[in-house]
Structures are given as structure tokens and as C-alpha cells.
């Protein structure tokens with residue numbers, strides 16, 4: 676991801692900013708331009724609360740190599756780590772890493788909440804990307 680793209684996406688990464696349809700109130704994350712329920716194009720930014728439930732998850736024991744060879748550091752990354760699909764209490768589903776626990780603690784249906792974390796540091800200048808991960812509550 677290039678620096679300009681990171682900057683464009685910062686509000687979403689920092690704050691779980693999705694979109695809300697002004698016609699039927701459907702919520703979307705990641706944000707989209709058209710409501711898939713009613714076709715409305717008037718969607719406004721909407722701050723999601725970040726509480727949700729684990730729908731399913733996988734334990735990564737062999738991480739993918741970095742195809743661009745740019746990643747310097749993924750802080751706190753230990754193998755194995757957990758990637759989950761989370762259904763937010765407000766409706767949208769998203770994929771995120773579950774942090775601060777061992778794989779044995781993670782179960783389908785467990786409640787989680789978003790936490791603000793360093794996602795990755797990459798590139799020759801060490802660009803740091805921040806964003807939301809989730810932890811068990």
C-alpha cells in the first residue's frame with residue numbers, strides 16, 4: 676500500500692468509520708458508495724462502535740511471505756496468530772486479527788471489542804500503519 680492510499684484510509688483504519696444509507700439505514704463496513712439493499716447513493720460516514728462477536732476464525736501457523744518485500748516489522752506478531760470474521764453488534768461483518776490471547780481462548784460466539792494498534796511497519800522509510808484489531812472481552 677502506498678503512502679497516499681494509507682492517508683486516504685486513515686479515518687477508517689483509526690475509527691471504524693463505515694457508511695450509513697440515508698434511505699433505509701443499512702450500515703456498511705468497509706465503506707461503500709451504493710446501498711445494496713435499496714440502491715441509494717446518499718450514504719454518509721458513520722462511526723461504528725466496535726463491539727461484536729466472532730462468527731468464525733482461523734489460526735495462522737505459517738504466515739504468507741510479504742510479496743513486496745517491504746515489511747519491516749509486525750509488532751507483537753507471534754506465530755500462531757488468529758484471524759477472525761467478526762459480526763459487529765451494529766450489523767456489518769469484517770475480518771480482523773484477534774490480539775492479546777492464545778488460540779485456545781478463541782471460540783465462535785465469543786464477544787470482542789476493537790482496539791487501536793500498530794498494524795505494520797514497512798518500506799525503506801519505515802512507514803507505520805495503524806488501525807483496529809480486536810480483543811476478547
Ligand SMILES: [Zn+2]
Nearest residue numbers: 696699710713
Ligand atoms: Zn439503503
